[in-house]
Amino acid sequence: MKKYSIILLMASIFFIGAAFSQVYTSSEGSIRFVSKTDFEEFEAVNHQPSVAMSSNGKVQFRVPVNSFEFEKKLMQTHFQENYMESSKFPNAEFKGTIIEPDNFKLKDGKQEVKVKGIMEIHGVVKEIEATGTIKKTKNEVIMFGNFDILLSDYKINIPKNNINQISNTITIHLEAKLEPKKSKN
C-alpha cells in the first residue's frame, strides 16, 4: 500500500511539473539564411520568427516566409514566388525537443544543447537535429542555433541556369530573446 502511495505521489509530481512547465516566447528575434557557392554568396534575414520554448525542453518556431528580406528585389521575388511558393506555403515551422543534455531543465547560465524535431518547409516535413546555445538570466532566455538544410530535401528546385548562384546547402542562423509568456489580460 505504501509502495503504491509513493508511485502515486511521484506520478503526481511528474504530471504537476509537466503541467506547470514555464513557457517562454520571443519578444525579439531574427532568422538568417546564407547561401554560398564558388560564384555567389547571399543572405536574407527575417525579423519576425515566433519562437517559444518550455522550461522542460520543448522548442517551437514559426517563420512567415514572406518576411525574409533580401537586398535585391528580384531575388526576393524569385525566392517567394518560384522557390518557396509562399502563397501556397506561407509559413515554415520547427517543433522539437532538447535531447542533449538528457532530461533538460532550464536553469540560470549557459547550456549547450542539441534539439531534435520536425522541420516543415515548402509543405515538406523532415526530421532534423540542430545544435545551439541557451542562456538564461533571471528575466529572459537568449537562444542561438545554427543548422544546415538541403533545398532538395524540401522539394525546392533550383533552375539549372541558377545552380552556380544558389547552393543546395543553406545555413540557417536563429537568434531570439524570450521572456516568460504573459497573458494579454
Add this chain to the structure above:
Amino acid sequence: MKKVGLIILIIVAIAIVTGLFLWFQPTSKVADGEADFQISIEALVNEGIETDDSLFNDKYVDKVIQFSGDVYSLNIGDSQSEIQLDPNTDETVIVRASFDPSQNSDLKKITEGDSVKCQCKFNGISIPRDPDDLLSEIIVTFSRCTIKK
C-alpha cells in the same frame, strides 16, 4: 545595313540597361502608396480561419493592407522595429507589425495603449493546428509598415 546594325545595338543596349536595373533594384523598405485593402484585423482573421488557405493567401499575402489597433508592446531597434497590436478581438490573436528604422521617428511618438492606424505589407497568418503547440496564438504578421495619421 548600317541602320539595321544601329537599331540592333540600341535594342541590345536597352535590354542590358533594363536587365541591370531589375537585377540591382533594391528591396522597398516601406509599403507606401495606395493600400490594396482596408480591413479590420478581426475581419482578416475570420476570413483566414474560414477561407481555404490558398484562396486566402492568393488574395492577401504580399498585398498592402491598412488596419487599426491598440499598441500592446513597442520595440524600437536600430536594425528593425516592431509593434504588437491588440486587435480588440480575442486574446489568442497577436498582430506583429515590423518597421524599417527609417520609421523610428514616428514610432517614438507612440506609447503602449495608443490607437494607431498602420499600412503594411501582409506576410500571412499562422493558425495553430495542434493543441500541444507552444505557439498557441493566431499570429498575424506585417512588415514594411508605416504609421498613417
